[in-house]
Amino acid sequence: MSFRKDFLWGGAVAAHQLEGGWDQGGKGPSIADVMTAGDNKTHSPRRITDGILPGENYPNHEAIDFYHHYKEDIALMAEMGFKAFRTSIAWSRIFPNGDDEIPNEEGLKFYDDMFDTMHQYGIEPVITLAHFEMPYALAKKYNGFMDKRCIDFFVRYATTVFTRYKDKVKYWMTFNEINNQSANPCAHHLIQEGAILTTDDNPDNEYMMYQSGINELIASARAIIEGHKINPDFQIGCMIAMVPLYAHSCDPNDFMEMTAANHKRYWFMDVHANGFVPNYIFKYWDRKGYKIDLSEEEKEDLKNGTVDYIGWSYYMSHACAYRPENKDFDFYEDKDIVKNEYLKVSDWGWPIDPMGIRYALNYIEDRYHKPQMIVENGFGAYDKVEEDGSIDDSYRIDYLRSHIEAMRDAVNEDGVDLLGYTMWAPIDIVSASTGEMDKRYGFIYVNKNNAGEGDLSRSRKKSFFWYKKVIETNGEQL
Numbered sequence: 001m002s003f004r005k006d007f008l009w010g011g012a013v014a015a016h017q018l019e020g021g022w023d024q025g026g027k028g029p030s031i032a033d034v035m036t037a038g039d040n041k042t043h044s045p046r047r048i049t050d051g052i053l054p055g056e057n058y059p060n061h062e063a064i065d066f067y068h069h070y071k072e073d074i075a076l077m078a079e080m081g082f083k084a085f086r087t088s089i090a091w092s093r094i095f096p097n098g099d100d101e102i103p104n105e106e107g108l109k110f111y112d113d114m115f116d117t118m119h120q121y122g123i124e125p126v127i128t129l130a131h132f133e134m135p136y137a138l139a140k141k142y143n144g145f146m147d148k149r150c151i152d153f154f155v156r157y158a159t160t161v162f163t164r165y166k167d168k169v170k171y172w173m174t175f176n177e178i179n180n181q182s183a184n185p186c187a188h189h190l191i192q193e194g195a196i197l198t199t200d201d202n203p204d205n206e207y208m209m210y211q212s213g214i215n216e217l218i219a220s221a222r223a224i225i226e227g228h229k230i231n232p233d234f235q236i237g238c239m240i241a242m243v244p245l246y247a248h249s250c251d252p253n254d255f256m257e258m259t260a261a262n263h264k265r266y267w268f269m270d271v272h273a274n275g276f277v278p279n280y281i282f283k284y285w286d287r288k289g290y291k292i293d294l295s296e297e298e299k300e301d302l303k304n305g306t307v308d309y310i311g312w313s314y315y316m317s318h319a320c321a322y323r324p325e326n327k328d329f330d331f332y333e334d335k336d337i338v339k340n341e342y343l344k345v346s347d348w349g350w351p352i353d354p355m356g357i358r359y360a361l362n363y364i365e366d367r368y369h370k371p372q373m374i375v376e377n378g379f380g381a382y383d384k385v386e387e388d389g390s391i392d393d394s395y396r397i398d399y400l401r402s403h404i405e406a407m408r409d410a411v412n413e414d415g416v417d418l419l420g421y422t423m424w425a426p427i428d429i430v431s432a433s434t435g436e437m438d439k440r441y442g443f444i445y446v447n448k449n450n451a452g453e454g455d456l457s458r459s460r461k462k463s464f465f466w467y468k469k470v471i472e473t474n475g476e477q478l
């Protein structure tokens, strides 16, 4: 009945969005450290600068200074009863330039202490190896994953941390939201996912997305092969940004467009789970004239390095429609996504669709028959602090409750095998897409705003007490 007894209830964050200490303890700059802050209210996007420039505002440099506050923050998560805490290792804390021969001991030690703190409270670490934070030097020197040598650097990094933490960490993920670059290969996504330095108007962006995407998939597969040798009990998953794509209508053309859209967005998941590149992708490369470098030996690695579970994030769904001039059903997010009249949107324009989480759980189960873990799901909103310091974030509770209900139905009624749920993000952190602090997800409020003002003090929102109850009752009391 309902969630398994050892269900991993918890929360998820990423190193670059909360740690700060960007140049401390021997850490090198990562790609997140050259991204400026944007602003939703003025519609200013984040910019990527050529190195770290004086006078620019880089919100990830300090973030919420988890680097110095992690003991206090993990204690607050333990107070909510967390069974799991998902974070990432900042690759450039371990290999400051990415191509170094020897890892940085101070960086390794930092994560030893962090994992020990989690274990003190019985919290299981769930660790992402690359969450939008490749060493910047690899982007500069090699153009990121466009260069096959970055596969070796990634595998060296992965085996270093697998070996070091083999008795402290069981659940791993290779690349965060590896597929987010797919249907909208813009400069922002390409630097985040593949660390490719490019511009939005570069006609090669899509080709580079496929080449660097394949190289990341090979890196992931090789890391998984090595990881299982280091500790056969490791559970190593992928991490996919699940944004279910619905057909706008029951016109068969809309359905075919939906199928093509899902191919384009989720081919990464097919490779991770099935161990081969699907035919529809080879056909697409032929049609577009993309010559992708993928050797027989690399195909063998893809086959042997499949994932143990499918990890994914869920925030929203989209609807797509066929355009008569688009006879090949090529899918591009900026052209083919249409408004879904059935759904409301958040202040950031993200459609709110609880049923989509149940749909996605079934979609993945039907396709792969593997265990799943929902490793991100949450509601970014503007919070108001009352005179007495309290924060009534009932809208966040409503969002999470409705999504957990749909998730519970997928487990109870549809029988999907779900390992855990780590909502995003238990504590307010820097937004990945906009670089804002005021786009808040947390149960724990952090006193810092977009302008960087505030003393970084932490306090409990209404949702803190709600989630504590959810965990206590294993999802019975929502």
Ligand code: BGP
Binding pocket: 014, 176, 177, 241, 313, 376, 380, 424, 430, 431, 432, 433, 434, 439
């Ligand atoms: C996912 C990322 C996270 C994250 C979250 C919320 O795309 O994996 O890093 O931040 O979405 O997005 P945002 O921070 O842009 O609101």
